Amino acid sequence: MTSKVLQSFLRENISDLKARGLYNEIDPVQGANGPVINIDSQELINLSSNNYLGLATDSRLKEVAKEAVDSHGVGAGAVRTINGTLDLHLELEKKLAAFKGTEAVISYQSGFNCNMAAISAVMDKNDAILSDELNHASIIDGCRLSRAKIIRFNHSDMDDLRAKAKEATESGDYNKVMVITDGVFSMDGDIAKLPGIVEIAEEFDLITYVDDAHGSGVLGKGAGTVKHFGLQKRIDFQMGTLSKAIGVIGGYVAGKAELIDWLKVRSRPFLFSTAVSPADAVASTKAVELLMASTDLNEKLWENSDYLKDGLKKLGFDIGESETPITPCILGDEKDTQAFSKRLYEEGVYAKSIVFPTVPRGKGRVRNMPTAAHTKEMLDEALKAYEKIGKELGLI
Numbered sequence: 001m002t003s004k005v006l007q008s009f010l011r012e013n014i015s016d017l018k019a020r021g022l023y024n025e026i027d028p029v030q031g032a033n034g035p036v037i038n039i040d041s042q043e044l045i046n047l048s049s050n051n052y053l054g055l056a057t058d059s060r061l062k063e064v065a066k067e068a069v070d071s072h073g074v075g076a077g078a079v080r081t082i083n084g085t086l087d088l089h090l091e092l093e094k095k096l097a098a099f100k101g102t103e104a105v106i107s108y109q110s111g112f113n114c115n116m117a118a119i120s121a122v123m124d125k126n127d128a129i130l131s132d133e134l135n136h137a138s139i140i141d142g143c144r145l146s147r148a149k150i151i152r153f154n155h156s157d158m159d160d161l162r163a164k165a166k167e168a169t170e171s172g173d174y175n176k177v178m179v180i181t182d183g184v185f186s187m188d189g190d191i192a193k194l195p196g197i198v199e200i201a202e203e204f205d206l207i208t209y210v211d212d213a214h215g216s217g218v219l220g221k222g223a224g225t226v227k228h229f230g231l232q233k234r235i236d237f238q239m240g241t242l243s244k245a246i247g248v249i250g251g252y253v254a255g256k257a258e259l260i261d262w263l264k265v266r267s268r269p270f271l272f273s274t275a276v277s278p279a280d281a282v283a284s285t286k287a288v289e290l291l292m293a294s295t296d297l298n299e300k301l302w303e304n305s306d307y308l309k310d311g312l313k314k315l316g317f318d319i320g321e322s323e324t325p326i327t328p329c330i331l332g333d334e335k336d337t338q339a340f341s342k343r344l345y346e347e348g349v350y351a352k353s354i355v356f357p358t359v360p361r362g363k364g365r366v367r368n369m370p371t372a373a374h375t376k377e378m379l380d381e382a383l384k385a386y387e388k389i390g391k392e393l394g395l396i
């Protein structure tokens with residue numbers, strides 16, 4: 001017999017979420033997650049993936065992944081610290097360190113997992129973490145797991161950060177203080193003010209941690225937000241994912257050899273969870289090699305994102321303050337936003353609506369993620385749908 005307490009907990013909460021319009025319906029994709037996807041037997045222009053450079057379906061990555069299955073099998077077989085560290089994992093970490101311009105890299109099974117692992121390996125209950133109020137859920141969970149005091153600062157507000165850094169360091173209450181931020185914020189596409197953050201960090205001796213999930217492969221000609229600002233030598237943790245621009249799966253921290261050494265002996269998912277598969281490791285390595293050899297995909301990404309942004313602006317849409325390919329189309333009202341996204345779907349465009357509580361009330365938006373793999377024709381078709389629906393709903 002199953003637990004009655006569990007059953008009533010689930011029923012009450014699921015129906016509550018549904019009543020409040022917060023229950024996430026999942027749209028399963030048939031086939032690959034490319035610039036065009038198939039959902040429910042309908043072909044849709046895909047403006048919702050994080051596959052910034054189109055590498056998730058790149059033939060060069062697929063080729064090395066197939067070869068790795070033949071040479072190394074499908075699983076790593078153990079956690080990294082027993083005998084799951086394959087030559088392929090070490091090659092990936094070496095390439096990533098060169099790509100990021102740091103002494104060393106440790107890789108994990110996902111970006112989420114990486115934040116949980118790395119923050120809690122260094123920070124503890126006698127420490128404090130200054131965290132941007134818009135930081136990603138995995139940062140928030142990593143901070144909570146560490147049991148450090150979490151002090152949120154207003155989004156990208158350097159005066160607020162400075163005041164809180166001063167207070168935390170001068171209080172004498174904490175052994176260590178860290179400042180942590182997304183490199184690129186995924187809802188608005190704005191870039192963290194890293195030069196200001198580094199200046200404050202150096203003044204108060206803060207540990208610096210940048211989650212560059214949306215900056216890697218995108219900014220700094222691909223090398224990320226830290227490189228974009230030329231701050232490679234002044235940031236302690238450059239965290240990144242292998243699941244977005246790199247197109248595969250996994251997460252990593254790039255930093256000084258001593259830090260990476262510590263993470264290898266102290267971060268729990270590295271010690272207690274099996275490593276990524278051989279195919280994943282080589283595909284990621286191949287992607288990094290491609291990005292180091294040529295900036296063509298990166299340039300194409302920016303060309304496409306400028307094209308889509310210009311098109312939306314010309315139509316009269318508000319695309320906010322985005323400085324990166326993340327292109328929010330801010331419609332305001334939650335119901336309008338949801339109706340817009342639904343109509344886009346009917347017109348053959350997949351772009352998700354994002355509403356309260358993910359973004360503030362009245363700031364509902366349809367978020368568009370152009371990639372290097374989109375053609376101009378696809379983007380034109382999407383813009384045509386935007387124009388049609390915008391007029392239909394009286395929004396432009």
Ligand code: PMP
Binds near residue numbers: 138244250
């Ligand atoms: N950090 C940020 C800022 C993210 O947007 C995401 C993914 N949504 C992650 C971490 C987690 O990365 P992954 O999907 O590789 O687990």
